[in-house]
Amino acid sequence: MSMAAGTARPRTTPENLSEDVVSAYRRDGFVHVPGVLSRADAARFADAALAVRHTVRNNHDGTIFTQLLQLWRQDATLRELSLHPDLAAIATRLAGIPLRLWHDQLLIKEPHNGAATEFHQDQPYWPHAGSRHALSAWVALVDVPVERGCMTFIPGSQHLDGLRPQDLSDHADMFAVAPELAWEHRVTVPLRAGDCTFHNSRLAHSATPNFTDDPRIAHVVIYVDADLTLAAGPAHPVTDPFGLSVGDSLPDEHFPRFAEMPGHRP
Ligand SMILES: O=C(O)CCC(=O)C(=O)O
Numbered sequence: 001m002s003m004a005a006g007t008a009r010p011r012t013t014p015e016n017l018s019e020d021v022v023s024a025y026r027r028d029g030f031v032h033v034p035g036v037l038s039r040a041d042a043a044r045f046a047d048a049a050l051a052v053r054h055t056v057r058n059n060h061d062g063t064i065f066t067q068l069l070q071l072w073r074q075d076a077t078l079r080e081l082s083l084h085p086d087l088a089a090i091a092t093r094l095a096g097i098p099l100r101l102w103h104d105q106l107l108i109k110e111p112h113n114g115a116a117t118e119f120h121q122d123q124p125y126w127p128h129a130g131s132r133h134a135l136s137a138w139v140a141l142v143d144v145p146v147e148r149g150c151m152t153f154i155p156g157s158q159h160l161d162g163l164r165p166q167d168l169s170d171h172a173d174m175f176a177v178a179p180e181l182a183w184e185h186r187v188t189v190p191l192r193a194g195d196c197t198f199h200n201s202r203l204a205h206s207a208t209p210n211f212t213d214d215p216r217i218a219h220v221v222i223y224v225d226a227d228l229t230l231a232a233g234p235a236h237p238v239t240d241p242f243g244l245s246v247g248d249s250l251p252d253e254h255f256p257r258f259a260e261m262p263g264h265r266p
Pocket of ligand 1: 117149207220
């Protein structure tokens with residue numbers, strides 16, 4: 001059954017998020033949450049994304065995606081999205097612990113980019129000590145059918161811990177470190193503008209290439225354990241500017257705690 005563009009779609013709020021959604025997230029490591037934003041708000045944030053894309057430094061080579069980091073510090077409109085109290089409240093309910101922002105990122109797959117984001121976990125990229133739970137909200141700012149670069153997940157793979165970072169440009173790398181995953185079911189989740197998925201930072205996931213004439217615009221908000229401390233690790237663009245040391249907590253002014261934000265309704 002198809003849903004025509006413009007048809008009113010159900011909205012999900014922290015108030016109407018069902019226990020079934022929370023249970024599904026905890027079992028599978030990801031969940032599809034329809035309508036966290038209205039289509040009008042998604043369009044407003046997409047316009048802001050297209051407006052900043054040439055003014056913020058691209059952190060990736062652009063083949064797989066254009067990656068713009070820390071928009072909440074650089075653009076008033078995208079700050080509203082990254083610090084959105086509803087998104088943070090849903091993330092807190094899914095994780096079951098107090099959270100703070102790790103970073104946001106705008107991920108744009110250019111039209112006809114021809115490159116998938118290959119399977120990987122997120123957690124191994126990050127210098128986090130004793131992280132109890134980290135998760136990402138991947139918010140579609142435009143319609144993202146399979147052909148425009150939507151996400152695919154391997155349900156249950158969030159239980160894999162301690163793996164080395166995987167190369168998201170190499171389709172075989174995730175399966176080199178976790179060969180058993182090659183035979184697991186995969187779930188591909190097309191999203192309408194304003195929908196999002198939440199995924200656990202240890203869940204194996206990928207995204208399809210963009211075969212369409214329009215950019216795929218996704219805004220990703222990454223939440224971490226509010227009590228996180230820093231582990232030794234390679235340089236990281238999110239922590240490097242602040243001169244932090246191993247064992248330090250994340251400073252609230254650069255990594256806001258959501259429980260302390262006005263309007264938060266965990
Ligand atoms: O959007 C993509 O292409 C990949 C996103 C991703 O890997 C993530 O949000 O963790």
